[in-house]
Amino acid sequence: MRRLRPVELDFARSAPLRLAFSARLGAPPATVYAALAEDIEGWARWFTGVARAVPTDGGAGRDVRLTGGTRFLETVLTAQPEALYAYRVDRTNAPGIRALLEEWRLTPDGGGTRLRWTFAADGPGPLRLALLLARPGLGRAFRVSARALDRRLAMANSDS
Numbered sequence: 001m002r003r004l005r006p007v008e009l010d011f012a013r014s015a016p017l018r019l020a021f022s023a024r025l026g027a028p029p030a031t032v033y034a035a036l037a038e039d040i041e042g043w044a045r046w047f048t049g050v051a052r053a054v055p056t057d058g059g060a061g062r063d064v065r066l067t068g069g070t071r072f073l074e075t076v077l078t079a080q081p082e083a084l085y086a087y088r089v090d091r092t093n094a095p096g097i098r099a100l101l102e103e104w105r106l107t108p109d110g111g112g113t114r115l116r117w118t119f120a121a122d123g124p125g126p127l128r129l130a131l132l133l134a135r136p137g138l139g140r141a142f143r144v145s146a147r148a149l150d151r152r153l154a155m156a157n158s159d160s
Contacts, residue, residue, distance in 0.1 A: 001071065001091045005099040005122070009077050009086055012103040015120035017128045021139050022116040023146035027153040029082035029106040032113045035149060036104050037076075037085045046148040048141040062087060070094045082106060096127035117142055 012018070025032055035042060040062055043053040052065045062074040073091040078084055089100040099122040107114040119138065121131060131138075 001073070001093050003091050004089055004097060006075075006090065007088050007099045007101050007120075007122075009101075009103070011088070011099065011101045012086065012118050012120045015099070015101065015122055017121045017123075017131055019119040019131065019135055019138060020116060021142040022114060023143060023150075024109055024112055024114055025146060025150045025153065026112045027150065027157065028111065029108055029113045031153055031157070032106055032115060032149070033082050033085065035153060036106075037079045037081075042152075046152050047145045048148075061090075072100075077101070096123045096130075098122045098124075115146060 007015075035046075040053050040055045040059075043050045043064070047053075049066045049068075050064060051067045052063075054063050055061070056063050056073070060076055062072070062076065064072045064074065066072075071093050072089045074087040074089050076085075076087045078086050084103070084105055086101065086103040088102075089097070092100070101120045103116075103118040103120070105116040105118070107116070119131075121128070123131075
């Protein structure tokens with residue numbers, strides 16, 4: 001594990017590489033926000049590639065492991081109920097990354113939620129190129145994950 005450059009929220013708009021994806025979910029923003037920010041362990045049940053996620057430091061951080069063995073130790077930068085959830089990666093075993101931040105914006109959308117995920121990164125040119133080439137795969141993973149989250153939230157709502 002190596003330490004990455006600490007970045008703040010504005011990195012989502014200033015990073016050398018920014019990939020953004022959006023999807024509409026049927027659940028209201030409060031429900032989607034709870035799944036993102038409060039049910040960290042639940043990420044492994046809906047986000048493609050996440051093998052394990054646990055909150056750390058009383059919810060101020062996260063320890064995320066991907067199915068391929070990549071690990072991220074993260075700091076939550078903001079948790080604004082029903083609107084915004086963002087975290088930066090502080091330490092990782094992923095090669096090449098210098099800084100990484102993920103931002104999740106929630107906007108009310110006709111009784112549901114418009115969910116926008118921004119993946120903001122910095123690294124050497126070859127890493128940025130590799131991430132650009134991986135954009136279609138990241139987009140597909142996001143769409144699959146958003147659908148899985150939408151189904152999960154709909155099922156939980158029908159059980160209530």
